[in-house]
Amino acid sequence: MKPSIACVLALVLASAAHADSYEEHDYLLSCSGCHRIDGGGSNVVPSFEGLSELADTPGAREYWIRVPGAAQAPLSDQRLAALMNWLVKRFTAKAPEPLYTAAEVARLRAKPLRDPIAERRRLLAPH
Ligand code: HEC
Numbered sequence: 001m002k003p004s005i006a007c008v009l010a011l012v013l014a015s016a017a018h019a020d021s022y023e024e025h026d027y028l029l030s031c032s033g034c035h036r037i038d039g040g041g042s043n044v045v046p047s048f049e050g051l052s053e054l055a056d057t058p059g060a061r062e063y064w065i066r067v068p069g070a071a072q073a074p075l076s077d078q079r080l081a082a083l084m085n086w087l088v089k090r091f092t093a094k095a096p097e098p099l100y101t102a103a104e105v106a107r108l109r110a111k112p113l114r115d116p117i118a119e120r121r122r123l124l125a126p127h
Contacts, residue, residue, distance in 0.1 A: 022079065023086035030073045030083075039091060046120070051091040057123040061096060062108055063116070064088070071112035077102035080109065 028037065035041055039048035054060040064084060065071060073080055081100040089095040113119050 021086070023083050026073075026075055026079055026083045027087065030075060031069065034069065048087065048091040051088060052093075054120070054123055055088075055092045055094070059119075059123050063113070063119055063123060065100070065105055065108035066111060066113045066119075067116045068112050071109040077106040077109070081105045 034045050035048065036045075041047040051064075054063070065080070070080065070084065073083075075083065081102050081104070084105070085095055085099045
């Protein structure tokens with residue numbers, strides 16, 4: 001049986017109430033519906049375990065902010081920057097260097113990717 005939307009929402013809200021940081025709270029409310037609470041994704045949403053694979057490719061830094069789910073999230077530039085610093089550290093064990101700032105996020109999210117799948121493939125293609 002599929003869990004009902006109300007059930008999933010209740011779970012997300014209950015988890016958000018226990019989140020111990022803004023970043024975790026923002027993740028639960030804005031991202032986990034598609035990416036899942038543990039970041040594992042689904043057959044159409046890549047697992048965040050794959051962030052490590054992308055981390056050292058030139059362009060990953062820009063790609064991570066320009067994917068539509070991040071770029072168009074209902075979060076301020078400051079909150080999105082903090083969320084992405086937290087997310088990258090959580091899944092690659094290394095925070096972005098330098099950390100994202102609100103100004104960089106504002107510049108990048110103004111140009112959301114039209115074809116993120118193609119961009120991801122391009123990043124992983126041998127150079
Ligand atoms: C409506 C569903 C949805 C929501 C909500 C969503 N995403 Fe995504 N995300 C996707 C999909 C689908 C992809 C694969 C690329 C694409 O088609 O956009 C993706 C890809 C990504 C990637 C690239 C991962 C990779 O390995 O290529 C990042 C980073 C990301 N999302 C961050 C976020 C963040 C941060 C949030 C919350 C602020 C968020 N997303 C919210 C659906 C979503």
